[in-house]
Amino acid sequence: EAQVTQNPRYLITVTGKKLTVTCSQNMNHEYMSWYRQDPGLGLRQIYYSMNVEVTDKGDVPEGYKVSRKEKRNFPLILESPSPNQTSLYFCASSELFIYEQFFGPGTRLTVL
Amino acid sequence: DAKTTQPTSMDCAEGRAANLPCNHSTISGNEYVYWYRQIHSQGPQYIIHGLKNNETNEMASLIITEDRKSSTLILPHATLRDTAVYYCIVRGTNNAGNMLTFGGGTRLMVKP
Numbered sequence: 001e002a003q004v005t006q007n008p009r010y011l012i013t014v015t016g017k018k019l020t021v022t023c024s025q026n027m028n029h030e031y032m033s034w035y036r037q038d039p040g041l042g043l044r045q046i047y048y049s050m051n052v053e054v055t056d057k058g059d060v061p062e063g064y065k066v067s068r069k070e071k072r073n074f075p076l077i078l079e080s081p082s083p084n085q086t087s088l089y090f091c092a093s094s095e096l097f098i099y100e101q102f103f104g105p106g107t108r109l110t111v112l
Numbered sequence: 113d114a115k116t117t118q119p120t121s122m123d124c125a126e127g128r129a130a131n132l133p134c135n136h137s138t139i140s141g142n143e144y145v146y147w148y149r150q151i152h153s154q155g156p157q158y159i160i161h162g163l164k165n166n167e168t169n170e171m172a173s174l175i176i177t178e179d180r181k182s183s184t185l186i187l188p189h190a191t192l193r194d195t196a197v198y199y200c201i202v203r204g205t206n207n208a209g210n211m212l213t214f215g216g217g218t219r220l221m222v223k224p
């Protein structure tokens with residue numbers, strides 16, 4: 001089944017404790033993105049990647065890192081999480097940049 | 113990318129057609145109209161997209177006016193599972209980040 005998977009689905013952590021949210025797609029897609037969703041602010045893009053080893057900032061990259069060492073994986077790294085990064089995170093992928101994006105199920109992160 | 117305007121909420125009776133309007137009066141020639149929906153904090157789901165011709169797939173139909181300043185998403189036989197927030201998004205082919213800008217959307221409530 002074609003899908004985007006994210007892990008973990010739920011995470012509660014404390015300020016400053018490094019964490020990684022994994023994202024994997026099995027559709028051989030070139031493009032992958034990370035979004036965060038907050039009440040009243042909609043979905044905002046954090047980082048995107050057009051291909052392996054090619055990443056760039058989206059609208060709200062501060063406090064996040066990403067890497068794209070393999071085509072299927074696009075982990076989101078929070079080196080020193082803070083409470084303002086409490087949010088619902090979605091990973092997405094698409095075959096080409098004008099094609100539809102497939103979203104993962106989301107990761108609900110709480111930083112205390 | 114052009115801005116879109118959608119009604120905040122709509123109701124529809126189960127089994128009837130749901131017609132969701134979207135205004136995008138500043139759309140330019142290379143910009144596509146996309147529709148996504150999000151069911152209660154799940155990952156957004158692609159529905160359909162089009163450039164200037166009407167489009168139909170197994171989920172919905174997209175009607176774009178001749179001047180392309182507005183469009184309507186039609187769910188021909190709405191079910192309770194179609195209750196969701198529906199997002200109309202306009203994006204161009206030069207959007208290198210493949211970023212989708214989600215506005216407020218229309219909250220569709222399908223009632224028995």
